[in-house]
Amino acid sequence: MENQDWEMTDVVICGCGPTEVMLLNYLSQMSISNVILEREADISTDPAQPKLEKSLRKRTSNTTFCDWKTKSTVFELREDGNWTYSKYHDAQGMERKIRARFPVGADGKTGFTRKIISGRKAYIWRRLLSTCLSHITLPTPESHPQFPLWKLGYTLEQVYDIFFPDEFRFLCEPPPPSRRVVLCGDAAHVFPPFGGQGSAFGFRDAVSLTWRPALLCRVSSNHAQNPRTISVRVVPERKQQLEKSLAVTILNDKFLKGSLKLPQVFCKDMSGKVSFTEDVIFRSEQNSLFRLFVYLRNDEELEPARNAMRVTQEISRGEFGVDNISFIVEQITCDEASDYKNLFQIASAEDFAQSPLCNGRPKPTYYEPFLVRKEVCAEYIIVRPDRFVFAACDGDQSLKVATNCMLDILYSSLESTTA
16 A cells, blocks of 8 residues: 555554543553544543543643644555555644554444454444343432423333443444454444443543554564554453452342452551552553552562562563562561661551541542452462452562563564564
8 A cells, every 4th residue: 555645653543532642642651653644623421520630631641652633534444464544624614644553443332443354343242231121210209309301201110221222232342344444432332321331431441542553663673463462452341341240239248259450558658758559569650551560568579579570671571670560568667668668568448547548538438458469369479450460479589580481572573574
């Protein structure tokens, strides 16, 4: 395909709402160039989340990796083995062309991208749908007296028919024939208006999808099998998130079982500053896609763990630096422990309640400080960018195996293309 006069970027995002703004923020943090093609000139108030989207958009103002193109409508999308090619009309109605490694369809359930890459019907998860509906209590004039449809004379049955028509589906993309085009947000799935899980699920999409193009952009573009190999797990993981979202809608403290999502608790550094464990594990000054942290019961285990990290640093090709790895310890009693860099102690609910992090937040109740140990059950933990546990290791040998497995994912495809 003739490539003259084509703009070029790593990722092009068709459509832009709160989910997609979060996606482009994550891409920019990972130094992945991206272009937004959005039909509207400004933030839409439908769905009614303009404040959230405005706040997320502000975070993109200082990045050099994102290029906004508003009042732009995509009308053509095609691909070859290495690139995708999109045509769109810009704000002046001129035809423009852009070439990208990966396009993300985020233009809604009836948008152009979904239609162009798939003429198929979406998956229908009837069991999940019936389970959800059997536990949802619909609004009534007594429970929701301000619900506007009552004033228009709608009955309870009519409200049900509006929200759950016969053709209603939960949508989630099947494994696409395209190696490179992915769907995100409502383009990939639709939730009913009960439970408030639509946006939450979209945000999970953004976190889950971002690291994959970031990883693949490290790989030579002529290795055509790479995108499908890396993205094949998107659909089953998205299905797992759907199941979790439905369970949260039914009962907030009950989640369906699946692959392990890293639990989050509070911790504090040696000065007493309280943070979320996720924030100290994913500190911005680190460049690795995957993150390794050490979880210990007491400070007596620090020196052996630090020696293990020195060995891991040698075999990890720079992905894990001993000075960047966080050590999270349940109990610290030795004064000399404060000499360790990136050392954190598990914080109590009272520590959090007295910290600035609690400002504007309720004090924690039923807080379990040792949730990481109870759920992950490991000393050395490697975490993906979407906060799923990649490997949980109890000893040096299992950590070495997990590190080599990670390196195989990160580098073997690149080496095979340059051999």
